[in-house]
Amino acid sequence: MLTGACLCGAIRFKLTGPIEVINCCHCSRCRQRTGSAFATIAHANLDHFEYTAGEDLIESFTPDDWNVRRFCRICGSPLPGTNEEDKEVGIPVGLLDQDPGVRPSLHIMVESKAPWYDIAGDETQYETFPEDW
Numbered sequence: 401m402l403t404g405a406c407l408c409g410a411i412r413f414k415l416t417g418p419i420e421v422i423n424c425c426h427c428s429r430c431r432q433r434t435g436s437a438f439a440t441i442a443h444a445n446l447d448h449f450e451y452t453a454g455e456d457l458i459e460s461f462t463p464d465d466w467n468v469r470r471f472c473r474i475c476g477s478p479l480p481g482t483n484e485e486d487k488e489v490g491i492p493v494g495l496l497d498q499d500p501g502v503r504p505s506l507h508i509m510v511e512s513k514a515p516w517y518d519i520a521g522d523e524t525q526y527e528t529f530p531e532d533w
């Protein structure tokens with residue numbers, strides 16, 4: 401089992417099932433919401449995900465033409481994004497307490513990556529969003 405928390409520790413969650421893939425998204429919205437070169441997101445089945453503390457502190461923001469984004473009301477950490485329709489959860493990997501054992505295997509939205517960041521690894525790169533995602 402993996403656990404994770406926001407920066408202030410008020411919101412906690414657990415994942416009891418496997419991580420399917422970890423991707424790095426370089427789109428401008430992920431860069432803005434994380435304040436970083438890219439968002440590193442672990443994808444898993446929503447059935448295996450559960451908040452264990454602080455769920456009442458979750459704030460949300462829905463950008464134009466995008467999915468709702470959630471964050472901690474106290475510390476602002478980005479929180480897992482859930483997709484009820486696809487039964488999927490996308491967990492910002494930096495929130496995890498443990499090494500998930502899985503490594504990032506792909507970069508997506510590379511066409512909009514930050515000009516000041518060069519991708520050094522040999523992971524698969526997609527210019528946009530993979531069609532078979």
Ligand SMILES: [Zn+2]
Pocket residue numbers: 406407408409410411472473474475476477
């Ligand atoms: Zn917090």
Ligand SMILES: [Zn+2]
Pocket residue numbers: 425426427428429430431439509
């Ligand atoms: Zn993105």
